[in-house]
Structures are given as structure tokens and as C-alpha cells.
Amino acid sequence: MSRIGKKPVELPSGVSAEVKGQTIEVKGPKGTQTFTATDDVTLAVNDNVITVTPRGNSKRARQQWGMSRTVVSNLVHGVQNTFKKELEIQGVGYRAQVQGNTLKLNLGYSHDVDFEIPQGITVVCPKPTEIVVEGHDAQQVGQVAANIRDWRRPEPYKGKGIRYKGEYIFQKEGKKK
Missing domain, CATH: 3.90.930.12 (Ribosomal protein L6)
Incomplete structure (x- = not known):
């Protein structure tokens, strides 16, 4: 289990996220950023929390799980701070x-x-x-x-x-x- 991937990404006030397929778009006071995840993970936004879950138990899915969660976390941080x-x-x-x-x-x-x-x-x-x-x-x-x-x-x-x-x-x- 990925220790990083398990943690949900909290959306601070003033930041919103929208998922369309494998692409997530994060909007905030400093601008808009997007990220397209691989097919090995699933992105979901519920109650101001973004969760990333792996599809399957393959090694690649587990690798992409933690990496995708970190990239999404950086998007949220980037639209609010530098x-x-x-x-x-x-x-x-x-x-x-x-x-x-x-x-x-x-x-x-x-x-x-x-x-x-x-x-x-x-x-x-x-x-x-x-x-x-x-x-x-x-x-x-x-x-x-x-x-x-x-x-x-x-x-x-x-x-x-x-x-x-x-x-x-x-x-x-x-x-x-």
C-alpha cells in the first residue's frame, strides 16, 4: 500500500477541482492547472477532497498511485501559492x-x-x-x-x-x- 497515495488531498477555500475522465482541472486565485493521469489510477472529487485510487494491484498501478497523488497535491498548492x-x-x-x-x-x-x-x-x-x-x-x-x-x-x-x-x-x- 502506498503511504502517500492513501492520503486524500484537501482543497483549501477558494480552490476548486473538476474531473473529466482522466484529466483533473484545479482552479484557484493564482490561475488554473491541469493534469492527465494514466489509466492505472482513478481520480475522484468528493466534499472538497481529492482521492486517487489504483485500478488493480499491478506494480505499475501502485507506482502511478503515489506519483499521481503527489502531482495533484502540487497542483492544489501551485494555484494557491508559489x-x-x-x-x-x-x-x-x-x-x-x-x-x-x-x-x-x-x-x-x-x-x-x-x-x-x-x-x-x-x-x-x-x-x-x-x-x-x-x-x-x-x-x-x-x-x-x-x-x-x-x-x-x-x-x-x-x-x-x-x-x-x-x-x-x-x-x-x-x-x-
Whole structure:
């Protein structure tokens, strides 16, 4: 039994959900989001509670059960609040700034990196060495943060690069004489 899948998703006030076949549409003060579940699970809305139940007892149905419940929970959270990922930049001369719809990154390359910010995502740089990615879609926020981090991942010897806030980078010992 899925511990996550068993929990029903509560709909807070101001948020409504509607199921049409395998598609659920969640409306809230921040917008509307939809999700189409696989045929392995059943979605139902009763008395401001969304329940996800598996169809059958196959391994795939049980896998989709917990995943679908988590995605529906993220939809409900996303139409009411925003998801946030914070990144830190470490390294001499490494910095970032937002210019219009573009994130400009100076990462020690011979050129600046221009990262186009996708629709529905907000990127803010409170300091030249901090980047905050916000949005209503949890998957898209995480993907954008990962794409920014991929431009200069933290290296294990000096720790220079872009890392998630609070991420620990295991430092390797350098060469010995």
C-alpha cells in the first residue's frame, strides 16, 4: 500500500477541482492547472477532497498511485501559492543579473551566458551571487533551476559553481607532493 497515495488531498477555500475522465482541472486565485493521469489510477472529487485510487494491484498501478497523488497535491498548492528554488553562486567574478526576460550569467567563460526565462517562471537576483526561481508549476520550477545550475556545476576541489542553497559539496583533497 502506498503511504502517500492513501492520503486524500484537501482543497483549501477558494480552490476548486473538476474531473473529466482522466484529466483533473484545479482552479484557484493564482490561475488554473491541469493534469492527465494514466489509466492505472482513478481520480475522484468528493466534499472538497481529492482521492486517487489504483485500478488493480499491478506494480505499475501502485507506482502511478503515489506519483499521481503527489502531482495533484502540487497542483492544489501551485494555484494557491508559489514554488521556490534558491541558488547560490560561488567563485571569484561569478555573478548573475536579470535584464528583462533574460538571466545574464558571468561564470568564468570567455562570454556571458544568456538564459531565456520561460513563460510562467519568475527569476529574481536579490544579490549578484543569489538567484531565486519562482513559479506555480513545481516541475517547471525545478527544471529551470536545474538548467541554470547546469551552466556551471559545483566542482569538488574548490567548490566553485552554481549550487542549490544549503547544498553540501564534498571537497576532495588536492594533489600531494
